Amino acid sequence: MSATVQHPQSLHELAPGLALARGGPGRTLNIYLLGTVVLDSGVRWSRRRLGRQLAGRRITAHVLTHAHFDHAGSSAWLCETFGVPLWCGAGDAAAIGTGRVDTLGTPWVNRLQRTLLPVTAHPVTRTLREGDLVSGFEVLEVPGHSRGALAFWRERDRVLVCGDVLANFGLHPRRPRLVLAPAALSSDYEQNRRSAARLAKLRPRLACFGHGFAFTDPGRFAAAVDQLGSGSS
Numbered sequence: 001m002s003a004t005v006q007h008p009q010s011l012h013e014l015a016p017g018l019a020l021a022r023g024g025p026g027r028t029l030n031i032y033l034l035g036t037v038v039l040d041s042g043v044r045w046s047r048r049r050l051g052r053q054l055a056g057r058r059i060t061a062h063v064l065t066h067a068h069f070d071h072a073g074s075s076a077w078l079c080e081t082f083g084v085p086l087w088c089g090a091g092d093a094a095a096i097g098t099g100r101v102d103t104l105g106t107p108w109v110n111r112l113q114r115t116l117l118p119v120t121a122h123p124v125t126r127t128l129r130e131g132d133l134v135s136g137f138e139v140l141e142v143p144g145h146s147r148g149a150l151a152f153w154r155e156r157d158r159v160l161v162c163g164d165v166l167a168n169f170g171l172h173p174r175r176p177r178l179v180l181a182p183a184a185l186s187s188d189y190e191q192n193r194r195s196a197a198r199l200a201k202l203r204p205r206l207a208c209f210g211h212g213f214a215f216t217d218p219g220r221f222a223a224a225v226d227q228l229g230s231g232s233s
């Protein structure tokens, strides 16, 4: 494992065995450590920031919630730098394995994204399935935002990491604004809504997102998911 800087930044401990790293300013690009497993890697320019936060730490694997450019952008770098395997949901393995990561719906926008924010191809050595365990978290298959989207659930203290099934666009922790990704950014919008409803039923005490502040009130989380409109805003 390489430690690239002399002054590693501390991570934010959210719960036992769960820490937040940052792939961008504030909570724009959340990266999590489940024990020694790094979950997501931000965009391709997250690597320097992520390298500072992970320097000197023992890392054993890298997992994706889903293979989009803002979650897998530094994944090849991370796996090569730390010498760890890449795992993801079966439905997203081809995308990251080939670097043909579609995020934004229309072909021309996808081409633009691949030009401006390319994702380096990296082989997936393990595809995760419903019920698999990663550092004590149970894998949930929650397709809809992408075909192979995954969430991670720890029942004993009701901790959930959602990926982008939902995001919190609230700019303050006390003023949450839960959103579903629009249809143009989803492989199947209605399927993603069903995945969100499934997660709300878990009534997590801590719900963490790929973007934004965590929710710490299970009732408020369930109510916010309930209130999400049926349109594709």
Ligand SMILES: [Zn+2]
Pocket: 068, 070, 071, 164, 210, 211
């Ligand atoms: Zn995202």
